[in-house]
Amino acid sequence: MLHITTLHYLVLGAALFLLGVIGVLTRRNVVIVLMSIELILNAVNLNLVAFSRIWGGLHGQVFAIFVITDAAAEAAVGLGILIAFFRNKETVNIDEVNLLKW
Amino acid sequence: MLIGGIMVITRKNPVHSALALIVTLLAQASIYLMLYAPFVAGVQIILYAGGIMVLFLFVIMLVSIDRSMKERQFNSQWVVGLIAATALGGLFIAVYTKGPSIFPDHVLPIVENDNTQKIATMLYGQYMFAFEIASLLLLVAIIGAVVMAKKKI
Numbered sequence: 001m002l003h004i005t006t007l008h009y010l011v012l013g014a015a016l017f018l019l020g021v022i023g024v025l026t027r028r029n030v031v032i033v034l035m036s037i038e039l040i041l042n043a044v045n046l047n048l049v050a051f052s053r054i055w056g057g058l059h060g061q062v063f064a065i066f067v068i069t070d071a072a073a074e075a076a077v078g079l080g081i082l083i084a085f086f087r088n089k090e091t092v093n094i095d096e097v098n099l100l101k102w
Numbered sequence: 103m104l105i106g107g108i109m110v111i112t113r114k115n116p117v118h119s120a121l122a123l124i125v126t127l128l129a130q131a132s133i134y135l136m137l138y139a140p141f142v143a144g145v146q147i148i149l150y151a152g153g154i155m156v157l158f159l160f161v162i163m164l165v166s167i168d169r170s171m172k173e174r175q176f177n178s179q180w181v182v183g184l185i186a187a188t189a190l191g192g193l194f195i196a197v198y199t200k201g202p203s204i205f206p207d208h209v210l211p212i213v214e215n216d217n218t219q220k221i222a223t224m225l226y227g228q229y230m231f232a233f234e235i236a237s238l239l240l241l242v243a244i245i246g247a248v249v250m251a252k253k254k255i
Contacts, residue, residue: 007198009137014194016107016126018187023111025183031116031162035123038154039107042130045142053137058217061142062224068142068149069236073243075154079161080250086165087253 009050016043028094030085034078041071103129116162120155127151141218 016039023036045064052060089096106126113119127150134143225233 004136009133011194011198012103012133014191014198015104018191018194019104019107019111021190022183022187025186026180027111029116031158031165032111032113032119035110035116035119035158038123038150039110039126042127042150045146046130046133049134049137049139049142052139058220058224061139061217062221062229064139064142065145065221065225066229066232066236068145069240072149072154073240075157076243076247077250079157080247082161083164083251 006050006054010047013043013046013050016040016046030082030094033094034075034082037078038071038075041067103133117159120158120162123158124151124155127155139217141221 020036020039020043023039024033027033027036045067048060048064048067050060052058052064085097103126106122106129109122110119110126113122127146131143131146131151134140134146
């Protein structure tokens with residue numbers, strides 16, 4: 001078995017980040033876009049905790065806890081906006097959000 | 103974890119995506135355990151997989167998905183999106199192959215059994231201000247979410 005270095009955790013975090021970015025950019029369903037944003041936040045958390053492991057102090061883990069808290073607040077507000085949007089337009093399609101289009 | 107991530111972004115049914123995301127979050131909690139961070143793993147399972155994903159499933163239940171499952175699934179700008187994501191991936195590959203020397207080698211600090219105590223000391227000591235601000239943020243988010251989802255303001 002190969003020795004798991006820090007680089008492996010960082011590459012895994014980068015791969016998750018890429019998957020989240022692809023999900024945000026290419027899906028039409030708003031709920032799945034919000035879930036891809038949660039994927040991005042998780043990738044960042046993984047990077048934070050991996051670096052906290054090398055450098056010894058627990059600052060990275062405390063920051064990761066704050067990021068999780070923040071993600072909870074943002075998911076709640078985002079889903080509230082989604083419900084308001086759905087009530088107005090009866091669809092969860094991002095392409096229908098075009099009132100500000102010029 | 104990567105398989106869960108791929109399933110999140112490619113499934114047609116949003117409930118399948120939500121379940122794949124739960125699998126991804128649980129796998130990430132186990133990776134946190136590998137990194138000797140048991141408190142963050144516990145917080146992740148309780149808060150993220152047990153709180154946020156339940157919220158997502160409730161909203162998926164409220165928003166009618168039968169019509170959205172019959173439509174086209176991928177965006178009209180998916181080509182540009184994939185090109186941008188490939189550029190970002192190239193950037194990551196450039197960083198990670200050119201310099202494994204920037205990231206220091208795997209130094210093993212002495213791992214003790216009081217991870218939770220140390221995090222608590224740090225949260226209430228050094229990061230006390232951020233802790234209070236985070237609670238204020240949660241209060242504002244609760245009020246905001248309730249106002250956004252009301253029928254009449």
